[in-house]
Amino acid sequence: MTKWQPDPALLRRPVYISLADQFTAAIKSGRLAAGGKLPAHRDLAYDLKVSIQTVSKAYDILARRGLVSGEVGRGTYVKPGGPALQSPYIAERLANVIDLSIVTPVCTAMQLDRMKAALHRLGDTIPPAAVLSFRPNTIFARHNEAVVSWLSGLGVEAAPQNVLLTNGASSAFTVALMSAAGPGAILAAEEICYHVIRPLADYLGIRVRAIAADADGMLPEALEEACFREEVRVVTLQPNLANPTAILMPEDRRRAIAEVARKHDITIIETDVFGPLLSDRPQPLAALAPERTIYITGFTKVAVPGLRIGYVAAPDHFAATIANRQLMANWMATPIMAEIATLWLGDGTMDALVGWQRETLRARHRIVAESLGKASCRAHPEGLHVWLPLPPDHDELAFVSQARARGVAVAPSTPFCLSGLPAGAVRLSVGATEAEELRAGLDILASLLRAAPDRSVLSI
Structure with missing residues (x-):
């Protein structure tokens, strides 16, 4: 049995959720190692002065989170291979919460009406290739051209052939990371960053290094220090209203990060899903270091959640690789989503x-x-x-x-x-x-x- 025990002084109502959260933090921090056995239900209930039912419900939550597994007659154990992706949000809609x-984004009937109108319009005008073609290169050329002007408005100059459409920014980040870093490579990220980065890197066999940050974002000197210790291959950043810290990285910090990246030949993955909301935005890293920055944006966070379309703008030497990774992982973006996005980009709706x-x-x-x-x-x-x-x-x-x-x-x-x-x-x-x-x-x-x-x- 593990030596780690939950702290009864930290239990709050609902106790089973609070108890599950303590175990989750212990597993993610390594205080409870893979393969470690959790206390028996009855023993833990006695130690914490709670009901056995409370412990059982907490263990059920841990199992649903993918952190533990139970074996009849043997007990409950921490799963090997690290924790599953832990979402910070509630996955289901709950009443009275x-x-x-x-x-x-804020959503009203207006967004729904715009989507209905787009679908009605496409019902009469949709190109046959969007429905009948199985080949991505016969579908997306005009969509790439349509988004180039939008990207330029965000400060990113990209050739149409260097733009790739994906099913949202998460899909875009996956193919970008697969293209920029292979198994065993080192990825640098801010110590508090988007929750998908760590598990995705683990799945791909990429090592993640936490880089210190302040109120302006990642510290360039901390990134450089990491580069002196070992070979950092990629750095991922969200300089515009970072999730979760809401940091808007100033331009001088961006320039300093770009210089470190050049000095140590690091590829930058810049995710900019919130950038279009900013009426006054600093230059993107893709403008400051275009030769080494893979830029990602989309419309899910700034327009309509159901418009699952993302864009990757890549330097010449990455464009073909990213397109191939997209083929392997997803084949292609959903053509109907691309049609709606292109329609809205053209008629002013976006x-x-x-x-x-x-x-x-x-x-x-x-x-x-x-x-x-x-x-x-x-x-x-x-x-x-x-x-x-x-x-x-x-x-x-x-x-x-x-x-x-x-x-x-x-x-x-x-x-x-x-x-x-x-x-x-x-x-x-x-x-x-x-x-x-x-x-x-x-x-x-x-x-x-x-x-x-x-x-x-x-x-x-």
């Missing part, structure tokens, strides 16, 4: 949707300022999320559990932390719910921040 855990989103988010951030008041948080008035550091006396797992018990779901920091240890902060979405629900949820969080941390042991 104000869900601020998932980053999504500009209108992004502009509406930008203005709506400004109003949402006024609600954030009113509700959270003097709370120290990081946000941008045109961004989709807020990074809220917790006061030193508030335990992150306890805060998340307390918020959930009060009917508010927030994203903990742990899935974003390459160390697996909580950063003492939570991510809040400002677009995932109605404005009044957002206000109500933020008011609840503000009351929890003002209250003294509850360290009583609770059970169900």
